[in-house]
Amino acid sequence: MRITLSMRERKNPYIPVEAEKIVPSILMKGTDVTVYEGNKERRLADLFEITVEGEAASVDEVEVVLRGDTSRVKRVGEYMDGGRITVEGDIGMHCGNFMAAGTIEVRGNAAGWFARELRGGTVICRGNAGHYCASGYRGEKKGMRGGKVEVFGDAGDFAAEHLSGGEVVIHGDCGDMAGVEMRGGTLTIHGDCARPCGNMTAGTCTVLGTVLGMIPTFERTGEIVGPDGGTLTAFVGDIANRGKGKLFIRNFQYLE
Amino acid sequence: MIYTDMVCPFCGCLCDDVVIETEGDRVVRVDNACTLGTHKLMTTRKDRLKGPIMRDGAGGWRDASYEEAIEYAAGVLLDADRPLLYGWSSTQGEAQGLGVSMAELLGGVIDSTTSVCHGPSILAIQEVGHPGCTLGQVKNRADVIVYWGCNPTEAHPRHMSRYTTYADGFFLQNSFRERKLIVVDIRKTETASIADEFVQIKPGGDYAVFSALRAIVRGRGAVVPPTVAGVTKEQLEKIAEICKSAKFGAFFFGVGLTMAPGRYKNVRNAIELVDELNRHTKWTLTPLRGHYNVYGSNEVFTWMTGYPYAVDFSRQIAFYNPGETTSVDILARKECDACLIVASDPGAHFPRKCLEHLASIPTVLIDPAQTVTTPLCRCQIPTAVTGIDASGTAYRMDGVPIHMKAFLDLGYPTDTEIVGRIFEKVKEVRHP
Numbered sequence: 001m002r003i004t005l006s007m008r009e010r011k012n013p014y015i016p017v018e019a020e021k022i023v024p025s026i027l028m029k030g031t032d033v034t035v036y037e038g039n040k041e042r043r044l045a046d047l048f049e050i051t052v053e054g055e056a057a058s059v060d061e062v063e064v065v066l067r068g069d070t071s072r073v074k075r076v077g078e079y080m081d082g083g084r085i086t087v088e089g090d091i092g093m094h095c096g097n098f099m100a101a102g103t104i105e106v107r108g109n110a111a112g113w114f115a116r117e118l119r120g121g122t123v124i125c126r127g128n129a130g131h132y133c134a135s136g137y138r139g140e141k142k143g144m145r146g147g148k149v150e151v152f153g154d155a156g157d158f159a160a161e162h163l164s165g166g167e168v169v170i171h172g173d174c175g176d177m178a179g180v181e182m183r184g185g186t187l188t189i190h191g192d193c194a195r196p197c198g199n200m201t202a203g204t205c206t207v208l209g210t211v212l213g214m215i216p217t218f219e220r221t222g223e224i225v226g227p228d229g230g231t232l233t234a235f236v237g238d239i240a241n242r243g244k245g246k247l248f249i250r251n252f253q254y255l256e
Numbered sequence: 257m258i259y260t261d262m263v264c265p266f267c268g269c270l271c272d273d274v275v276i277e278t279e280g281d282r283v284v285r286v287d288n289a290c291t292l293g294t295h296k297l298m299t300t301r302k303d304r305l306k307g308p309i310m311r312d313g314a315g316g317w318r319d320a321s322y323e324e325a326i327e328y329a330a331g332v333l334l335d336a337d338r339p340l341l342y343g344w345s346s347t348q349g350e351a352q353g354l355g356v357s358m359a360e361l362l363g364g365v366i367d368s369t370t371s372v373c374h375g376p377s378i379l380a381i382q383e384v385g386h387p388g389c390t391l392g393q394v395k396n397r398a399d400v401i402v403y404w405g406c407n408p409t410e411a412h413p414r415h416m417s418r419y420t421t422y423a424d425g426f427f428l429q430n431s432f433r434e435r436k437l438i439v440v441d442i443r444k445t446e447t448a449s450i451a452d453e454f455v456q457i458k459p460g461g462d463y464a465v466f467s468a469l470r471a472i473v474r475g476r477g478a479v480v481p482p483t484v485a486g487v488t489k490e491q492l493e494k495i496a497e498i499c500k501s502a503k504f505g506a507f508f509f510g511v512g513l514t515m516a517p518g519r520y521k522n523v524r525n526a527i528e529l530v531d532e533l534n535r536h537t538k539w540t541l542t543p544l545r546g547h548y549n550v551y552g553s554n555e556v557f558t559w560m561t562g563y564p565y566a567v568d569f570s571r572q573i574a575f576y577n578p579g580e581t582t583s584v585d586i587l588a589r590k591e592c593d594a595c596l597i598v599a600s601d602p603g604a605h606f607p608r609k610c611l612e613h614l615a616s617i618p619t620v621l622i623d624p625a626q627t628v629t630t631p632l633c634r635c636q637i638p639t640a641v642t643g644i645d646a647s648g649t650a651y652r653m654d655g656v657p658i659h660m661k662a663f664l665d666l667g668y669p670t671d672t673e674i675v676g677r678i679f680e681k682v683k684e685v686r687h688p
Contacts, residue, residue: 014590015337018571038337038593039363039570072591093580112579131579138577139382180521198463198521199528213460216484217467217476239479240470241528255461256483 001056005048007068024062024083131156200245264293265643268545268653290413305638330681332618336594339364343600345547348648351671368553371582380523396425400502405512409446461485466525545653552651603629
């Protein structure tokens with residue numbers, strides 16, 4: 001089953017749309033669902049032109065395709081438990097919140113809190129991801145717990161904050177404080193970043209580029225060979241937090 | 257007429273020993289207040305609007321009645337898909353409570369100036385808690401004071417004379433000599449010039465310095481490099497020793513910390529340093545709040561919604577996510593289509609992009625005087641000033657509620673009355 005949602009032209013395209021019902025398991029049962037545009041409850045069909053092709057026996061046979069300007073559509077794929085969502089353009093905040101299974105692919109850019117508190121499944125962004133990619137929610141002690149997040153562009157600040165499990169791969173650069181408060185899982189940054197893994201207690205972070213403003217409370221333990229064959233400096237920390245996380249870095253610079 | 261024990265409606269210190277002398281409806285003398293408070297009290301009639309004003313359709317202004325302005329405000333809020341209700345830090349708690357109720361009924365977003373000052377402090381507190389105390393405890397007990405990323409001499413001028421360096425307390429008979437003062441900042445401020453120890457750090461280096469201090473305090477200083485963000489390891493070790501030797505330490509910080517790179521993670525690291533020090537002695541931490549009742553807005557919002565600021569009622573249930581539901585972010589992304597500003601001046605503080613959007617949507621300002629925000633609005637409704645010609649409740653920076661007394665009657669309605677009347681109009685439509 002393939003469900004295509006093409007965004008209609010809106011009177012005010014800046015008003016956010018909250019659409020947590022855009023998940024395969026709900027739409028396979030019918031598309032007569034409601035979403036919120038600002039404080040107004042709207043039928044999905046009022047905002048999207050909907051096309052349904054074929055049938056599905058299980059959620060894993062369902063693909064939802066989003067077209068048009070979906071950069072203000074939030075919470076797509078929230079609590080997703082199977083199937084596939086393909087976003088042909090950009091996607092709004094909180095895409096893939098709490099997702100447990102299935103695949104989300106965003107071909108454009110993803111706004112903040114992309115794959116927040118992911119529990120399983122695969123979430124891919126071909127463009128750039130905003131702040132708090134694969135992170136936790138405010139006040140949470142555990143962020144992403146499982147699954148895989150892969151961003152082919154850059155990620156903003158606080159990527160993988162509170163990471164507790166699963167795998168996060170950023171092919172580009174990260175902003176400030178990636179992996180801060182990390183307590184498990186693996187984070188790989190192919191580009192550069194600033195001040196990664198402050199306060200981490202466990203987990204593994206690998207930075208194949210350069211770290212600026214290196215946190216001064218990581219203890220250097222030696223060198224290892226990185227996944228690309230180059231040498232990486234190995235650290236353990238964050239000592240300030242009695243942490244035993246592993247941090248591998250190609251180049252680094254302290255704020256002296 | 258002389259009024260004693262009046263409360264100053266300027267900053268979060270809420271000094272409650274101010275003496276004000278009036279002649280008729282003019283303030284002629286103010287005693288005990290600082291320069292900032294004195295100026296606010298002495299110039300209370302300056303730039304005040306005589307009555308509501310509205311746009312005349314030709315780029316100018318025309319006078320309006322309170323009824324017409326209130327009707328207009330209610331209309332734009334009711335028509336909006338995502339109204340924003342911003343400000344609330346320089347008004348009475350009673351108006352703040354009505355604002356929350358109205359935001360809920362409208363399905364709007366309500367936010368206070370917290371989101372551009374100590375919002376990160378609250379985010380950090382939500383992560384690791386708040387080892388706080390009242391300012392009275394600090395005054396009577398603290399023998400080591402830290403001011404980090406703040407300059408109370410100029411921003412909270414009586415903080416040091418009422419509660420810290422110059423205030424003798426029950427256990428400190430000669431405060432100036434018995435209290436140690438540590439100031440941490442990126443430049444040598446007026447406050448730094450009287451410090452026993454001034455730590456000058458490089459901009460953006462707060463987080464690293466906190467981490468280094470935490471490691472040193474717990475005996476892992478060997479890991480720390482010789483210099484951290486411009487501060488030598490020797491000085492860090494000296495600071496750590498002073499802090500560990502304190503009988504009672506009080507840590508104060510300002511927006512120099514909350515708005516530096518890392519934001520709430522800086523504050524979290526500060527709290528965790530205080531936690532670490534509490535393994536050795538007694539330490540507390542207090543944010544130096546700016547607007548006199550910004551703490552009150554956090555209290556009132558939290559009682560009523562569970563969240564301290566940036567509360568989004570679009571779905572009729574409270575949702576909170578600073579960075580998404582905070583005013584600057586909403587305005588910069590053009591996500592609101594009407595705005596009510598109460599007792600605040602975003603025109604003077606917000607980024608240009610936000611102000612451009614404010615000017616493009618129907619914006620109503622409730623404020624006693626003409627401000628930088630006035631030209632961005634379509635309607636302004638003047639009200640009485642709490643602590644001058646209106647009484648009400650405000651919260652001091654340490655969370656102590658204080659009754660603000662009025663001493664003048666200039667004939668203006670209070671913020672509570674105006675917000676209440678708008679709310680009544682909203683209820684007529686939403687709950688007929």
